[in-house]
Amino acid sequence: MAETITAAADRHKKKKVYSIKNTIFRNVFLSVCISTAAAVFAMVAIVFILFGTKVSSDLKNDTVHYAGYMNTLAYTAQRVDFLSDIYDAENDERVTYIAADGTVIYDSDVNVSNLENHLARPEVQEAVAEGVGESHRSSDTVGEQIYYYAVRLDDGTILRGSKPSTVMLETLLILIPAGILLMALVVIVTGTVTRHITARIMQPIYDIDINNIDDDGIYEELLPFFKRIEAENREKEKTEAIRREFSANVSHELKTPLTSISGYAQMITNGMAKPEDVNMFGLKIEREAERLILLINDIIRLSNLDETSGIAEPEEVKLNDVVTDTLSHLEPQIARKEVQVYYSGEDSIIRGTRTLIGELAYNIIDNAIKYNKQGGRIDIYVGRSPGGVDFSVSDTGIGIAEEDIDRIFERFYRVDKSHSKTVGGTGLGLSIVKHVAMVHGADIKVKSKIGEGTTITVTFKEA
Secondary structure (H helix, E strand, O other), X not given: OHHHHHHHHHHHHHHOOOXXXXXXXXXXXXXXXXXXXXXXXXXXXXHHHHHHHHHHHHHHHXXXXXXXXXXXXXXXXXXXXXXXXXXXXXXXXXXXXXXXXXXXXXXXXXXXXXXXXXOOOHHHHHHHHHOEEEEEEEOOOOOOEEEEEEEEOOOOOEEEEEEEOHHHHHHHHXXXXXXXXXXXXXXXXXXXXXXXXXXXXXXXXHXXXXXXXXXXXXXXXXXXXXXXXXXXXXXXXXXXXHHHHHHHHHHHHHHHHHHHHHHHHHHHHOOOOOHHHHHHHHHHHHHHHHHHHHHHHHHHHHHHHHOOOOOOOOEEEEHHHHHHHHHHHOHHHXXXXXXXXXXXXXXXXXXXXXXXXXHHHHHHHHHHHHOOOOOOEEEEEEEEEOOEEEEEEEEOOOOOOHHHHHHOOOOOOOOOHHHHHHHOOOOOHHHHHHHHHHHOOOEEEEEEEOOOEEEEEEEEOEO
């Protein structure tokens, strides 16, 4: 059952994978084909309309021309003979000569004895009234759609010409196969050209080296996308390097206290320790265990902070109260170092997690104590600034070299490794500070000078 669900999920994922090449080809091909089809159909329609217009125009011109000539003939017999001579060879055009009372005198296609009175015909009535008339209707005689044009002669008789719509339909039937053939040709040519165009469009994308992006070889619209991928790859490489270094450092840092604990324990177990030294060895084992626990706790804190992108439920935190509580907890360390602490500040409220902010304050002040001179001074300030709320700690300690300032927030990095052994600590304090500041959206600034001391300022956004 689980395999079936997994297979269905895989198929669902595959359905969402699109091909840029196929998308470009499909869109270009369809666009050109649709545009061409519309153009071909429009051309066929225009030709059909123009041909129909020409057919009706020719019929009008012929009828008017012949009517004009017939006006010069005095006798009906002469007019009939003229029409017989003209229309005997015509196949698609019919002519009817009608008396003023509607009686059909002559018809080129039908025996007049079989024709009824035409005075009621629309085109005849219009010609009688206005001189010319036209209509497009089904013929009662031949039973198909016919176009009629009638002209009144000087003596009141009517000359009517007509042409069936089948002439235009036959033309349309000729145009449609030509249009289909043209469309087929367009589809073949469009497919070939579109495939070539698509390949040329895609080639620069295929040529991209994702690990060495060259701005000159990338489409401007895709450049931000590939730059982001390049940045993500570099970030992954950097993260992987940090992870490897962190793993190595953790192994080393854990190995040191464990080695001490194991060595002292073996000496006690094997009876190598003198009775008067057992308590001292036990005390050293306890201290190394405490150091080990502290290190593990700091590693867990950092791991949790690594997985935190922000504060889920921020609360209002009085920063000055956090600093006061921190100083209270650090009183034993302050007393041992005999440092003078001067604290000034005002009520300042920020939004965040009090516990994390407390750890940030503890680590910064604790470092100011550890790396200070015996009997040195620490100045702490909390208050508003143009950037938000500042938490600033200055000491008169050993200071940090300028080339080391950018690295002090790295995990396990120690500016003075020999001095760090005497002051203790895990080497993760400032890494925790950096991560706490990051999840709170705070900025950190460090100013330091060797032998004169260090100032660390964290600027939070005011609530």
